[in-house]
Amino acid sequence: MPDKILKAFKTAETEKISHLDYFNIAVSVDCVILGYENKQLKVLLIKSDLEEFSGLNSLLGDLVRPDEDLDEASYRILRERTGLNxxxxxxxxxxxxxxxxxxxxxxxxAYFSLLDLHHHQLRLNHNDLHWHPISKIGKLAFDHKDILDSCLLRLRQQVLERPLIFSLLPEKFSLRQLQEVYEAILGTDLDRRNFRKKVSLKDWLVDLNEMESDVPHRPGKLYKLNPALKKRLRGRLKVI
Amino acid sequence: MPDKILKAFKTAETEKISHLDYFNIAVSVDCVILGYENKQLKVLLIKSDLEEFSGLNSLLGDLVRPDEDLDEASYRILRERTGLNxxxxxxxxxxxxxxxxxxxxxxxxAYFSLLDLHHHQLRLNHNDLHWHPISKIGKLAFDHKDILDSCLLRLRQQVLERPLIFSLLPEKFSLRQLQEVYEAILGTDLDRRNFRKKVSLKDWLVDLNEMESDVPHRPGKLYKLNPALKKRLRGRLKVI
DNA sequence: TACAAATATGTACTAAAAACACATTAAACC
DNA sequence: GGTTTAATGTGTTTTTAGTACATATTTGTA
Incomplete structure (x- = not known):
């Protein structure tokens, strides 16, 4: 098998190096799992158990198993840590x-994921797991701060184009709630009237003909995500 | 060391599995190296030397070395294969x-790169290397067709927003040449007047006050990329 | 010198984005 | 129960960006 492998990667430089020099890397997946609470975007972190990073938090990650697709590993980590499939x-x-x-x-x-922090199925499986406001993130273990930043950048670039955001919210939500999520992610204030116009031009929302309750002011209409779009947001992992 | 590693990745599932089960993956880099010639976008391919893929072409790739950053590996491959730094x-x-x-x-x-197929430094280091029009790509070895497609998609998404395209062209170029490159990448015709307006609103170009020569029609003005932007396009590898 | 084939430079029209205003509703308070 | 408060809900106007489209100009060539 070494010969076969070397043949597949033959270049002037690699020919003289043995197979063992290459098949000795571990691949891991780190998940930037984001939630939303109290008008803040939060990320799920765990206390690092490495001496080198004692006192620091890290993202949720694990090594990819020999018999596991890369994408599948990300779903496994999410499932193991949150119970969500x-x-x-x-x-x-x-x-x-x-x-x-x-x-x-x-x-x-690195993978990112958005989920409803109050989802009924959410079961954090470890005491050291906690939600951390992204506005108050300091040092993280490894290069996890860079990883977090790259995921946040990607999220901010895409959040207005694609219906990513809805898994952060409960099934039913008001337009105000939706706008507050956008503001938390983008870090800017949005004009309510322009925001509503923009959203209504897309086919993202379905009017539920229900109203908010238990709010200390005039209640707003409730909406849900257009079910036709929901599939695209679902996990692609075959549930085990 | 196995203990240390397991500690770093301790989860319910991994605890019982030994270190050797994980540090046995190879990581490779595949480069989608694109050039432009005869109004066509072309990709640099090499004949696969694996039996399984005999007769098929593959992207230019190599295994990442133990002592080499992932990004650095991509620059090494490009340098080894094209002579360009x-x-x-x-x-x-x-x-x-x-x-x-x-x-x-x-x-x-996967990485992508754009380069001037007629660059004076370009030296293809292998007989089986050749430029292949992307419009005529059939099956490729491995999952390289998927990789190519993902890179082309990314390129098309970004090419109008960022000054990526200029490394496909010689130092001096006319607006017509530039437009033809965009048309080749996007696969659409662009309105010449609107295209010029759009480009002139960005700060991408510097007018050289020179004219084309050797064209069988009225020569156009020549431009070059704004030097202030050139740094961003340069390779980030420390040249060895 | 007329013609062909490009360059160069608009202008008018349309759609999208940003700025901005007012009437309406329900809860909370006196 | 009337008033206040703090939201919701629905515009209009203005500005900017994008698209469609036309004409004069320059050079090489027949």
Missing amino acids: DVYLEQVQTFGRIGRHPSGRVVTT | DVYLEQVQTFGRIGRHPSGRVVTT
């Missing part, structure tokens, strides 16, 4: 600096 | 299906 995950970028992991050569692929 | 490369996506490489578990990260 049915959530959209998107690959963003791969980080492969030599020294990025203190224990060995680990190349990691 | 000073070229922009951008990471696009990582492909990690289990069975994607017949010889073992290889996760690959």
Whole structure:
């Protein structure tokens, strides 16, 4: 098998190097799992259990298993950590600096996901897991701050074009709630009238003909995501 | 070291599995190197030397070395294959299906690059390397057709927003040449007057006050890329 | 010198985005 | 129960960007 592999990658430089020099990297997946609460965007972090990063938080990640697709690993991590199966995950970028992991050569692929922090199925499986406001993130373990930033950048670039945001919200929501989520993600104030016009021009929402309740002011109409779009946001993993 | 590594990735599932099960993946880089000639976008391909893919072409790729950053590997491949050092490369996506490489578990990260196919430094280092019009690409080895398509999609999405395209052209070019490149990439015809207006509103071009020569019609003005933008397009690799 | 084939430069029209205003509703308070 | 408060809901106007389209100009060539 080494011969076969070398043949597949034969270049002037690699020919003399043995197969063992190459098949010794670990690949991991790190998930930027975002939620929304109290008008803040939050990310799910875990206390690092590596000495090198004691006291620091890290993203949720794990090594990719030998018999596991890269994308599948991201769904597994999300499921293991949150209990959620049915959530959209998107690959963003791969980080492969030599020294990025203190224990060995680990190349990691970053995914982001948005979910409703109050989802009834959400079960954080570990005491050290916690939601952290992204506006108050300091140092993170590994290169996880870079990973977080790249995912946030991607999210901000795409959030107005694609119906990504709705999995952050409960099934039924008002336009005000929706606007507040956008404002939290983009970090800007939006004009309410222009925002409503923009949203209504897309086919994203369905009017439920219901009203908010328990709000200390005039209640607004409730909407849900157009079911036709929901499929696109669903996880693509075959549920085990 | 195995203990240390396992600690870093401890989850319910991984605890019982040994370090050797994980640090045995190879990571490769595949480069979608695009050039432009005869009003066509072309990609640099090489004949696959794997039996499984005999007769098929593949992208230019290589395994990432143990002591090499992921990004650096992409610049090395470009340099080894084309002789060019000073070229922009951008990471696009990582492909990690289990069975994607017949010889073992290889996760690959795709990069794309645009370069002037008639650049004086360009020296293709192998007889089997050739430029292939993207409009006539059939089957490719591995999952390289998917990789090519994802890079082309990214390119088309970004080419109007960012000054990526200029490395496809010689130093001096006319607006007609520039427009033809855009048309080749986007696969559409553009209105000449609107195109010129759009370009002139950006700060991308510098008028050289020179004219085309050797054209069988009225010569056009020559432009070059605004030098202030050139840095952003340069390769980020420390030249060895 | 007339013609062919480009360049160069608009202008009018249309659609999208941003700025801005007012009437309406329901809860909370006196 | 009337008044206040704080939202919702629905515009209009203005500005900007995008699209469609026309004419004069320059050079090489027959």
